[in-house]
Amino acid sequence: MSRTAPSHPEPTRLVRISIRWILGKILGGIFVLWAVATAIFFGLRMIPGDPVEAIMGGPGSQASPEALAAARAQYGLDLPLAVQYIRQMGQLATGDLGTSYALKSPVAEVLGELLPATLILAALALLVAWVMALVLAVLSSRGGVVGSALASGLEIASAAVPHFWLASVLIMVFSSMLGWLPPVSSNSPAGQILPVITLALPLAGFLGQVMRDTMAQAQRSEFALSARARGESETGVLLRHSLRHAALPGIALSGWALGSLLSGAVVVESIFARPGIGRSLLSAVTSRDIPLVTGVALLSATVYIVIMALSDVLERIVDPRIGRS
Known part of the structure; x- marks a missing residue:
């Protein structure tokens, strides 16, 4: 004589669903952060002007060409755009957000x-x-x-x-x-x-x-x-x-x-x-x-x-x- 199994969710199935839900949220969050960082990286570089001027205090700083070149080399802005992107993504992956150009603070x-x-x-x-x-x-x-x-x-x-x-x-x-x-x-x-x-x-x-x-x-x-x-x-x-x-x-x-x-x-x-x-x-x-x-x-x-x-x-x-x- 067969017995009907009780109709209640299996604990292992609920655990699998919870783990899958959590992993989905984590992976989705990582993708969103990467997409935001990528959009910001390329979007800011499409704005007319030289970001090195912001590092040197703005367009009115009257920094010399030598000082601008030194700052560009220090912050890696003289590198190819693809190299800059890879470097920044690697830096952000470690949790390092860098230093503010204008405020000179982390x-x-x-x-x-x-x-x-x-x-x-x-x-x-x-x-x-x-x-x-x-x-x-x-x-x-x-x-x-x-x-x-x-x-x-x-x-x-x-x-x-x-x-x-x-x-x-x-x-x-x-x-x-x-x-x-x-x-x-x-x-x-x-x-x-x-x-x-x-x-x-x-x-x-x-x-x-x-x-x-x-x-x-x-x-x-x-x-x-x-x-x-x-x-x-x-x-x-x-x-x-x-x-x-x-x-x-x-x-x-x-x-x-x-x-x-x-x-x-x-x-x-x-x-x-x-x-x-x-x-x-x-x-x-x-x-x-x-x-x-x-x-x-x-x-x-x-x-x-x-x-x-x-x-x-x-x-x-x-x-x-x-x-x-």
């Missing part, structure tokens, strides 16, 4: 000083954007026709607002006219408000659009109908079921969202005179500071890769069905 130290300010700004903006998006999604699903139209209009308008225009309007209204908030960012809570709102509002509009559709589907789904049949109130269905499903697309987009915030930080940090990697990146590109530009780009890519991996893990926690395939 790039790793410069990034270590600037990164916390930008990460705090991006994290606060992501949190505020999530809160705004959830409020818009709830308003759209519970506010009837008027609430849905109002929320949809706010989402479209906020998603379409460029950072530089929004920052200018906020400074004009809340700093120049009302005098409530400082126009220049600082470490005080008041100095964080305008930069955070400038970054969060466009992202909130985009996330709200994505969450609204998912929440509407969740409200009409079978599990929502079953919960109502069991006597669950509309508020209970919203809090216990619909919000969780509406959050899934937002979680999936969190890596992209953080990358968008880091790119937006270039504009926001410049407008609000806020120290950070975004403002330093703009200055480094202008002065052709190749090591610093490369370091900032690789750091941003690394943060993006880590957040994407954490988003995948969080998706599997919120919806375990994702990890079963």
